[in-house]
Amino acid sequence: MVSPSLKLADIEKPVPNDDQLLVRVRAASVNPLDWHYVEGTPYVMRAMGVGLRRPKETQLGVDYAGTVEAVGKNVTQFKPGDEVFGGRDGAFAQYVCPRAAGSVTLKPANLTFEQAASVNIAGITALQAVRDKGNVQPGQKLLINGASGGVGTFAVQIAKTLGADVTGVCSTRNVDLVQSLGADHVIDYTKEDFTKGAERYDVIVDNVANHSLSEFKRVLTPKGKYVMVGGGGADEQGVFGKMPRTLQAKLLSKFGDQEMGWMLAHPNQKDMTTLADLMQSGKVKPVIDRTYKLSDLPEAIRYLEEGHARGKVVITVD
Numbered sequence: 575m576v577s578p579s580l581k582l583a584d585i586e587k588p589v590p591n592d593d594q595l596l597v598r599v600r601a602a603s604v605n606p607l608d609w610h611y612v613e614g615t616p617y618v619m620r621a622m623g624v625g626l627r628r629p630k631e632t633q634l635g636v637d638y639a640g641t642v643e644a645v646g647k648n649v650t651q652f653k654p655g656d657e658v659f660g661g662r663d664g665a666f667a668q669y670v671c672p673r674a675a676g677s678v679t680l681k682p683a684n685l686t687f688e689q690a691a692s693v694n695i696a697g698i699t700a701l702q703a704v705r706d707k708g709n710v711q712p713g714q715k716l717l718i719n720g721a722s723g724g725v726g727t728f729a730v731q732i733a734k735t736l737g738a739d740v741t742g743v744c745s746t747r748n749v750d751l752v753q754s755l756g757a758d759h760v761i762d763y764t765k766e767d768f769t770k771g772a773e774r775y776d777v778i779v780d781n782v783a784n785h786s787l788s789e790f791k792r793v794l795t796p797k798g799k800y801v802m803v804g805g806g807g808a809d810e811q812g813v814f815g816k817m818p819r820t821l822q823a824k825l826l827s828k829f830g831d832q833e834m835g836w837m838l839a840h841p842n843q844k845d846m847t848t849l850a851d852l853m854q855s856g857k858v859k860p861v862i863d864r865t866y867k868l869s870d871l872p873e874a875i876r877y878l879e880e881g882h883a884r885g886k887v888v889i890t891v892d
């Protein structure tokens with residue numbers, strides 16, 4: 575569970591360099607990445623530079639939305655007063671200095687700061703999992719395992735804009751939510767195990783990793799793709815986390831035409847702009863579960879760590 579030593583502190587207001595913006599943060603959002611980081615799990619993360627005994631980087635958070643207060647002298651794309659959203663380390667703060675060419679774009683006027691702050695990691699992951707790694711085509715059958723969480727709620731909506739036939743997997747209390755996001759079929763995992771069913775899927779996006787790879791393989795079409803996004807709680811990460819499963823997926827892909835593999839999201843400006851356009855047109859709408867104040871951040875991370883958020887958990891910053 576999240577360290578009780580997590581605390582708010584006063585630090586120097588950051589100063590943007592020539593290529594950066596100074597953004598006054600109005601809202602941020604929490605991702606499983608934040609609790610992985612605080613917990614130092616899987617342990618291999620510690621050896622890979624996160625810090626052996628405690629995190630080296632002491633400022634948490636990535637996703638934010640806010641108002642540009644100042645720009646570096648090389649920045650022409652943004653100006654003071656612009657409302658923006660994006661990703662930058664240390665986003666649980668009053669100010670961040672993102673690179674103007676990085677994962678940041680103008681906030682559509684129809685989105686609140688809270689909605690915009692929920693997008694960066696979950697939205698980009700969903701977009702890249704469905705559109706790029708899954709290469710979902712109109713009419714293809716796509717199953718999203720974990721359709722009601724941060725990534726899943728974006729993935730269902732994005733897949734519908736690409737014309738897929740979408741099946742969302744979630745628990746009983748989230749069936750209505752996933753249906754309302756546009757899923758054509760919803761499977762309640764407390765009542766039905768899709769890996770034992772007769773349906774075959776062209777693409778599976780897996781946010782949960784609660785079945786073996788051979789079970790997923792069984793319900794893929796002969797040329798189907800399995801996209802491993804995440805899964806596992808803090809106490810299930812072990813030393814290597816999902817690394818053994820990733821290697822196993824690579825090995826299984828060598829036999830037959832099915833593709834199985836892990837994906838790592840790469841936040842970038844082009845995809846943030848694509849997401850902004852989808853939200854501006856009303857085709858994708860962020861789903862917010864709970865909103866916490868910055869002072870209640872440990873509580874927000876603890877809640878997300880339980881693994882049953884409905885959409886995104888957002889932090890408001892005064």
Ligand SMILES: NC(=O)c1ccc[n+]([C@@H]2O[C@H](COP(=O)([O-])OP(=O)(O)OC[C@H]3O[C@@H](n4cnc5c(N)ncnc54)[C@H](OP(=O)(O)O)[C@@H]3O)[C@@H](O)[C@H]2O)c1
Pocket residue numbers: 605606607695696699719720721722723724725726743744745746748763781782784802803804805806837838839878881882883884885
């Ligand atoms: N590879 C990458 O680049 C990348 C990027 C972002 C996130 N991730 C990973 O992807 C995973 C999902 O992230 P997230 O932000 O969506 O997390 P999240 O918001 O915490 O997702 C939790 C969701 O998982 C669902 N769930 C739990 N057990 C389930 C089960 N047995 N079957 C189906 N759904 C189940 C829950 O639904 P119920 O309440 O209905 O159970 C809940 O809605 C995490 O492991 C995260 O670390 C990876």
